[in-house]
Amino acid sequence: MKETNQTIANRIKRAVDASVPDVLPKLLEQIEETKEFVTMEHIINEENTRPMPRKRWALTALAPLAAVLILVLAGWMAWFRWMPGAVISFDVNPSIEMSVNKKEQVLKVTPANDEAEAVLGDMDLKGVKLDVAVNALIGSMVRQGYISDLKNSILITVDSRDAQAGKDLERRLSSEIGDLLEGFSVSGSIMSQTSRADDRLKSLAEEYGISLGKAALIGHLVESDPAIAYEDVARLSINDLSLLIAARQPALDSVLITGQASSKGYIGPDRATAIALEHAGLSEADIRKLEVELDFEDGRMVYEVEFYRGETEYDYDIDAKSGEIVKFKIKDKSEGKDPVTPPAGSGSYIGSDKAISIALEHAGFTKDSVTRLRTELERENGRMVYEVEFEHGDYEYEYEIDALTGKILDIDIDRLPSSGGVVRPQPTNPAYIGSSTAEDVALKDAGLTRGQVRKLETELEREDGRMIYEVEFEYGDYEYEYEIDAVTGKILDIGIERIKKTGTTTAPGAPSGNLISKDEAISIALRHAGLSRSAVRSLEVEYKEKKKEYEVEFKYGGYEYEYEIDAVTGKILEWEKELD
Amino acid sequence: MKEIEKKILQLAQGDQGALELLYERTKGAVYGLALSIVRNPQDAEDIMQDTYLRIYRSSGSYRARGKPMAWILTITRNLAMDKVRSRTARELPLEEDWIPDQGSDFSESALDRMVLDSLLARLTEEERQIVVLYTAGRLKHREIARILGIPLGTSLSKYHRSLSKLRKWLEEEQK
Numbered sequence: 001m002k003e004t005n006q007t008i009a010n011r012i013k014r015a016v017d018a019s020v021p022d023v024l025p026k027l028l029e030q031i032e033e034t035k036e037f038v039t040m041e042h043i044i045n046e047e048n049t050r051p052m053p054r055k056r057w058a059l060t061a062l063a064p065l066a067a068v069l070i071l072v073l074a075g076w077m078a079w080f081r082w083m084p085g086a087v088i089s090f091d092v093n094p095s096i097e098m099s100v101n102k103k104e105q106v107l108k109v110t111p112a113n114d115e116a117e118a119v120l121g122d123m124d125l126k127g128v129k130l131d132v133a134v135n136a137l138i139g140s141m142v143r144q145g146y147i148s149d150l151k152n153s154i155l156i157t158v159d160s161r162d163a164q165a166g167k168d169l170e171r172r173l174s175s176e177i178g179d180l181l182e183g184f185s186v187s188g189s190i191m192s193q194t195s196r197a198d199d200r201l202k203s204l205a206e207e208y209g210i211s212l213g214k215a216a217l218i219g220h221l222v223e224s225d226p227a228i229a230y231e232d233v234a235r236l237s238i239n240d241l242s243l244l245i246a247a248r249q250p251a252l253d254s255v256l257i258t259g260q261a262s263s264k265g266y267i268g269p270d271r272a273t274a275i276a277l278e279h280a281g282l283s284e285a286d287i288r289k290l291e292v293e294l295d296f297e298d299g300r301m302v303y304e305v306e307f308y309r310g311e312t313e314y315d316y317d318i319d320a321k322s323g324e325i326v327k328f329k330i331k332d333k334s335e336g337k338d339p340v341t342p343p344a345g346s347g348s349y350i351g352s353d354k355a356i357s358i359a360l361e362h363a364g365f366t367k368d369s370v371t372r373l374r375t376e377l378e379r380e381n382g383r384m385v386y387e388v389e390f391e392h393g394d395y396e397y398e399y400e401i402d403a404l405t406g407k408i409l410d411i412d413i414d415r416l417p418s419s420g421g422v423v424r425p426q427p428t429n430p431a432y433i434g435s436s437t438a439e440d441v442a443l444k445d446a447g448l449t450r451g452q453v454r455k456l457e458t459e460l461e462r463e464d465g466r467m468i469y470e471v472e473f474e475y476g477d478y479e480y481e482y483e484i485d486a487v488t489g490k491i492l493d494i495g496i497e498r499i500k501k502t503g504t505t506t507a508p509g510a511p512s513g514n515l516i517s518k519d520e521a522i523s524i525a526l527r528h529a530g531l532s533r534s535a536v537r538s539l540e541v542e543y544k545e546k547k548k549e550y551e552v553e554f555k556y557g558g559y560e561y562e563y564e565i566d567a568v569t570g571k572i573l574e575w576e577k578e579l580d
Numbered sequence: 581m582k583e584i585e586k587k588i589l590q591l592a593q594g595d596q597g598a599l600e601l602l603y604e605r606t607k608g609a610v611y612g613l614a615l616s617i618v619r620n621p622q623d624a625e626d627i628m629q630d631t632y633l634r635i636y637r638s639s640g641s642y643r644a645r646g647k648p649m650a651w652i653l654t655i656t657r658n659l660a661m662d663k664v665r666s667r668t669a670r671e672l673p674l675e676e677d678w679i680p681d682q683g684s685d686f687s688e689s690a691l692d693r694m695v696l697d698s699l700l701a702r703l704t705e706e707e708r709q710i711v712v713l714y715t716a717g718r719l720k721h722r723e724i725a726r727i728l729g730i731p732l733g734t735s736l737s738k739y740h741r742s743l744s745k746l747r748k749w750l751e752e753e754q755k
Contacts, residue, residue, distance in 0.1 A: 005743040015696035016612040016716035023629040226634040
């Protein structure tokens, strides 16, 4: 078979599909386990917390001072092994690590950077009680200007072998430091957490050149929102992180935040709104449903400003520090009518009407013959594009058109989810021969009729700059694949492949004719489940003459599996997995 | 896309059955992307499982914006990149190198496998992701560009160039 880029692409798809493992059984097991674990943990926590009434902490944000305070209470000094202790780290940006023994006497203070050395000066805190040492440290940080109204965030991390003791210490420190800062007339914001310094955390801290406390904090954030990449947020300051964590919904329960982080380094939501409105050439009176949210996007803090004017949705991302417009999107929510008004300063764009006519002309349609016509002006990696979408017949068309030049950048034609059934209605572009003509061309070439072939399927596709029909069908042991020029009807490519047989022997007792055997039906189901025959219990197979289907049932790992398999094609028609 | 989004929202409301449907619809793309980054079936399988576990746990933080595949694949990508990073930290270079199976079997499925092998062995990390996301992931170039943080034109041109390279390699193999 002559290879084309399309056949190569098909090969990759098939090879990937063929190698996908089935992790679903394991996954469901794991989820069940987590559920039990969470429930148990919940009960234990309830019991532990009940006798100790605690303050309710307001969850608010922190500011740009990367102050981490880590207290490690775990006998990691050999001679204190009989007395469990903890390590506490304070990150404000001076990062200071302090280890204490069980009696809360300071064993060691380690400055993690130059600023921390300055904070410590010639203070000797060894042997001093923890609260006295903390008082001295915080006092020094405030006096030297590391904690101020502009940079008011502190991160406290407690590393203790005894989880409950660590948690208690974390809360107590958070409250004590809050009181201390109040005494200095600084409205500080304190984030606190417990964490164990394991090898993974150490290597992350080393890789990004951050403290263990910050590494743990980012770990908590990334854990709560897996769409955030570690490397992207590692560069943020403690203050940015604090604002980000405080804005999270639902709140991060692994990090306790008290006090309001300073956002004085940011332009603020009002300024962000004004920038967006100015760009759109609108005033606040023109718009409705205004929403502004501080978010993190592509490695920076942004204000996400959203609003509507009429049926048009505006969506801006504005850099929270510089006020630069990072991204904007204008979307016409009405269908077809009322095209997008280009924003101020976009006079050189071709306009959405022109974009629509370019797309329609290319597709060979008129505006009246398409449905769900929509345009969007979008910024795509530095260039402005019109995205034109519409539906025609069974297909959804999506064009991307350069907003300045009118050049077509990308075309996507997707078949709409069909309502089922084999009959394909006539397409679309009058210039094309139509899928049924394409099928006739292919079948004639193969010397076959519609009645003789199975699984006849036709798709309109764009390949190497031209539109083609891909006609596929099966006959005997072979699968045929034709590529036919959508305009000329010329055959461009033919592929004939032997269909892989699942098993060659026909089991006795199997229905006659062209049907697959019971054994084949079983292997199809087992292969789909990723299980072997010896692994499963209560295997049953039944042939349903009326429907020409096999019903395969078996049990494995606490689940009951049930498959319905087409006895002619071997295709899985339906499957079910239920807790047994 | 709408259906996938609906499943995520159902999952967030505690409908665990939605996970299985979500899994069926997306497993090829998730596994393919993981494999294209880590180039090791075992690690790719682990990442696949982890991806769905995280989807299950974080479905509540998903904000419906019509881009559920981008969300899912971003999770997969982050996990896979973490894995690659932690592997380099542990210095296990042997695992990193995908060694293609040098067989003389020219059946169709063997040829499919050969193409995937040479993709994993010979293309760059970025090319591998683009090609797999487009073929196995059925994503549009615009979506790929967004997920990978590259310009649209780069995704388009690298895709076509990569496929041409793969085609030439396959043709040479078959000579």
